[in-house]
Amino acid sequence: MQIEAEMMTPRSTADIVYERLYEEIVNLEILPGSKISEAEVGRRFGVSRQPVRDAFKRLGNLDLLEIRPQRATVVRRFSIDEIANTRFVRLSVELEVIEAACKNWTDANDEALQANLSEQRALLEAGETEAFHQLDYSFHKSICEMGGHPMAFETIDLCKRKVDRLCVLSLIHDQAAHDVLDDHTAIAKALANRSVAEARAVTRKHLSRLDDTISQIHKAHAEYFQ
Template sequence: MPTVARVKERRTSVDVVFDHLYKSIVTLDLLPGDKISEAEIAAQFEVSRQPVRDAFSRLENLDLLLIRPQKATEVKRFSLHEITKSRFVRASVEAEVLRRAAKIATSADGLSLDAALAKQAQAVADGNYQEFGKLDYAFHKELCKIAKVEFAFEVISFEKANVDRLCMLSLSKEDRMEQLLEDHRAIADRVKAGDAHGAVEVGMVHLSRLDATIDAIFERNPDYFDT
């Protein structure tokens, strides 16, 4: 297994710290409102404070950290306004991706979707929600590739970052992997059949699955949200 020192040979210290903190935040090892120390992170990775500061800045740009002068840096709480905005943008982009994918998907593309679904099914069988989350990303990226608009995934992934933690709460707390897998299967079926309207319809239902989860999480853990 590579050590941090060896990893640094291939990546900058900022990359190493950023990747570690990003993963910790989106997988909920660090919860909304948790405080993190620049000095402690620097000591953990045996680096100066500057790369940690730069990593913090990148995370702030992704709306994952709240940095305030003379106050402790903390993991950003959920914002209902930002979640609504991100999901609107993502839904608009994904709808067009699905339309295009359904119109031009080839038999080879269908096989790629089938392979992606098989991996997701294994993650469900294993109860591995973190792996399922990664495969969810890969599935939507594959749809962009099929639609020949790979650049669209940059928009999707940026907006997805705003709700990733809620998605992980949904997968880990609500155990809805099976439902999401069935959505993916339905999307793939319609794309392979060339049914653009059906693909968009199922895709929008898929994206709406989080609505009830957001309400449930807000009721159960209101401190996870901005007041």
Template sequence: MPGRDGLRRLEPVRSPSVTDQVFEALHRQILSLDLAPGTKVSEIDVARAFEVSRQPVRDAFFRLSQLGFLEIRPQRATVITRISETAVLRARFVRTALELACLKAAIQTISEPDIRELERLLADQEAAVAADDRPGFHALDDEFHRRMCEMAGQGHVWSLIRDQKAHMDRVRFLSLASSAQTAFADHVDLVDALRRKDAAGAEAILGTHLGRIAAVLQAIRGEHPEYFDD
């Protein structure tokens, strides 16, 4: 509430709870395929591994099940869900709509310092591709797209995109051996279009970039059919 000087009192920063920490750790392991689709998990084993009680694990499991990554079955083993092609394509649709809206806003206000920051990210991405650092490239890819949302003045949108794109991420991670160079090249072209304030060109590049998941999905399904649902 406002103080006597008219300024709003700062809200205390909330530290991540134990449930948050367990959720984030499991979420990362699921998206990176460290916990592969079809893997059985138990509250007892996870609690023991993280040295926590079962309640925060139970809460984290529930959150993951709500996102579609865990199948909790009474009296049966809890398993990491297999990849749903329908969920991936729905996530692609939502992500594309949100990111294109952010891009349209960003191209109106993007500054030279913004461009230089994106170029620094490109340099880091190029190094990750050269080193075949797939987790590193995946993180830098996310950072690139997150910063574009922030440059549009819509940083809050990234949390929505992050939740939606999670179903894409398992496919993306599996494809990085062959697709990281292509993704990097798309980013280079996108920054060039932003520098020139070429709105139509930037939107076309981003649409193509995010749309590649459809072709990648079929290739990955052919290579890893055991990871996909029927």
């Protein structure tokens, strides 16, 4: 698969290779434990090994690849301990963000969040689940920005991406979409009420929904775990 046509954009060859491999890994088109080589990827995309090496390094920094000198590079398997730590970090950050947002909340913030929720409802009713999950992403990002901590979303996003790869193994995204919307609605209500206790409680509930699913995936797909 050649990538010359995509080079019309300012992105580098390494960017394009990275983005392609990232999507294939997180969508489990390349499964955990699979071996992957610079030479093979270079031939596949029709590029030299240097941009592939750069892409591998970036994927390794995201804990998606395990790069072993003089040995085969492999797609990282899931780790229950790492997932638990990731969930802990995200919850800690989100609780601090939601508390700060309650203290800084304005009517303009509420209007913006309600507009996002209206779009979420419309997309869910139309069955546009992929677009719905993009708004889920922007919902949490907006709260960070409105709460005065925009950089906190970088940590939340990193944690979310690590768990999202795991959840491709289940139907969690489609089955839980209505629950996600209900949680978002409750979060928006708590923020509108400027209630720290209410906002923290519903945030905990929202982020705990995946716990049972993660346990079930671990049992059903043990081969993809360390």
